[in-house]
Amino acid sequence: MSKDLREFLSLAKKAGPEFYVEVKKPLKPELEKDVLQLKLYKERGLSPVIYCPVIKGSKLPLVSNIFGSYELLGLALGLEPKKATKSQIFHDYLKKKNELKPVKKVPASQAPVKEVILKGKDVDLGVLPLIYHAERNSKKYVPIGQMVCRNPDTGVLNVGVYRHEVKGKDKLGAMFVPDHHAAYHARRYAELGKPMEVAIFIGHHPAVALGSLFKGAMDVNELEVAGGLLGESLRVTKAETVDLPVPADAEIVIEGVLDPKKMTTDGPFSEWEGYYGIELKCYVINITCITMRKDAIYHDLAPSQIEHTMAAALNQAAAVYDAVKAVVPTVKDVYLPHSGRSNIVGYVQIAKRVPGESNRAGIAAVNALSCLKIAVVVDEDIDIYNEDEVIWAIATRTTPDRDITILPRVLGDPLSPTSYDELRQKRGVMITKMVIDATKPLETPFPTVVTPPKDLWQSMKLDDYIK
Numbered sequence: 001m002s003k004d005l006r007e008f009l010s011l012a013k014k015a016g017p018e019f020y021v022e023v024k025k026p027l028k029p030e031l032e033k034d035v036l037q038l039k040l041y042k043e044r045g046l047s048p049v050i051y052c053p054v055i056k057g058s059k060l061p062l063v064s065n066i067f068g069s070y071e072l073l074g075l076a077l078g079l080e081p082k083k084a085t086k087s088q089i090f091h092d093y094l095k096k097k098n099e100l101k102p103v104k105k106v107p108a109s110q111a112p113v114k115e116v117i118l119k120g121k122d123v124d125l126g127v128l129p130l131i132y133h134a135e136r137n138s139k140k141y142v143p144i145g146q147m148v149c150r151n152p153d154t155g156v157l158n159v160g161v162y163r164h165e166v167k168g169k170d171k172l173g174a175m176f177v178p179d180h181h182a183a184y185h186a187r188r189y190a191e192l193g194k195p196m197e198v199a200i201f202i203g204h205h206p207a208v209a210l211g212s213l214f215k216g217a218m219d220v221n222e223l224e225v226a227g228g229l230l231g232e233s234l235r236v237t238k239a240e241t242v243d244l245p246v247p248a249d250a251e252i253v254i255e256g257v258l259d260p261k262k263m264t265t266d267g268p269f270s271e272w273e274g275y276y277g278i279e280l281k282c283y284v285i286n287i288t289c290i291t292m293r294k295d296a297i298y299h300d301l302a303p304s305q306i307e308h309t310m311a312a313a314l315n316q317a318a319a320v321y322d323a324v325k326a327v328v329p330t331v332k333d334v335y336l337p338h339s340g341r342s343n344i345v346g347y348v349q350i351a352k353r354v355p356g357e358s359n360r361a362g363i364a365a366v367n368a369l370s371c372l373k374i375a376v377v378v379d380e381d382i383d384i385y386n387e388d389e390v391i392w393a394i395a396t397r398t399t400p401d402r403d404i405t406i407l408p409r410v411l412g413d414p415l416s417p418t419s420y421d422e423l424r425q426k427r428g429v430m431i432t433k434m435v436i437d438a439t440k441p442l443e444t445p446f447p448t449v450v451t452p453p454k455d456l457w458q459s460m461k462l463d464d465y466i467k
């Protein structure tokens with residue numbers, strides 16, 4: 001059997017209540033699910049997959065928070081929760097993201113996502129348990145659809161996660177950040193005077209989403225990255241009304257066409273940084289068909305909560321790791337902590353051997369991602385997954401006037417000055433970037449770290465000493 005959302009949900013359930021909970025009463029589609037998700041996190045310290053059998057107004061169940069923690073990301077990669085460390089999960093991702101697997105084409109008869117086909121006047125997004133996520137959001141959103149489109153010049157497929165404001169029973173918005181590949185494709189379709197066909201799939205094994213979120217060259221087909229992360233070729237089948245393949249084992253597929261010359265507004269929206277954003281520009285998708293399983297499970301995500309940034313944590317850290325490795329071969333590990341929204345702050349661990357290498361590593365890191373504002377570079381004895389140790393390294397190894405480098409905005413994001421950029425400037429984000437070199441200097445003597453004697457540390461068993 002091929003891997004899909006259902007298989008993942010049963011693994012999470014088996015892993016225990018820390019990883020999977022089921023809601024015991026019907027939920028309103030307005031706000032209730034997201035408040036519940038946040039309460040679990042803030043009041044109980046839990047971030048499990050949340051299965052909601054009933055969302056009022058829809059016949060379909062909903063699942064949320066499938067990227068709620070590093071452990072769940074590890075489970076998506078096939079690693080056992082509680083056994084794999086964050087570093088092991090990250091290095092497993094680093095390896096598998098490069099093991100591209102070609103897709104496996106299957107006929108519609110073998111594709112569960114074709115069990116129900118709604119075309120023409122039957123197209124109605126109202127069948128889905130769509131959620132209104134936050135009080136000041138403009139509308140309901142599809143927050144974790146994975147959109148397939150085609151590079152009009154090379155024919156190579158592109159997949160990414162973009163938010164889709166619900167604009168009517170057969171209309172969705174599509175907000176592409178201007179430096180994301182989908183935006184390049186949309187602009188090119190506009191130049192060519194052609195419509196852009198898209199297919200959004202919702203609900204699949206989370207390894208597929210990690211593939212969709214892959215940060216790499218434009219002409220890498222993310223469906224093949226997904227295969228590497230899944231550990232098997234992704235099964236695809238032909239879409240009904242557009243010339244695109246869609247994952248056969250997805251829960252739901254929404255097909256449509258967008259006019260790349262026309263834009264309208266999206267938002268305000270509860271953004272991943274934890275603030276409401278201002279109105280942005282977006283395209284409009286005219287939906288031509290919805291296909292789904294008979295008992296489809298709708299996959300939702302709480303924007304502005306931990307799962308949003310966690311979903312992209314491995315991909316973003318990998319982009320930083322690869323960029324640093326290109327200039328500093330001794331890079332060991334990279335972590336984008338949730339405190340920095342897994343995107344704005346990055347910790348880079350290197351085995352420094354050459355003076356100045358740490359600063360180079362930091363500059364490469366902030367340059368790797370448009371949103372990465374602060375890079376902290378530490379030595380190999382600092383555990384980057386422990387923020388106490390990172391702050392200790394800054395406190396004791398950084399001489400501010402020498403070791404902090406402020407980079408001008410020129411290295412910042414290339415987002416449109418009329419929309420997203422303005423939003424960021426209002427929040428004071430992304431004006432300049434900063435590298436904090438928290439490594440020990442190589443050129444001058446540095447105090448020795450106090451460490452316990454190795455033999456005694458290894459041989460001592462606490463149970464032998466403490467009742």
Ligand SMILES: Cc1cc2nc3c(=O)[nH]c(=O)nc-3n(C[C@H](O)[C@H](O)[C@H](O)COP(=O)(O)O)c2cc1C
Pocket residue numbers: 143144158159160161162163164175176177178179180181182183212213214215301308309311312
């Ligand atoms: C939950 C979630 C929501 C996202 N929403 C958007 C979005 O609305 N627009 C966008 O351009 N990128 C969004 N992203 C980021 C892109 O999916 C990601 O950067 C992807 O790699 C872009 O692919 P592309 O460069 O191939 O277009 C989102 C990421 C996550 C995890």
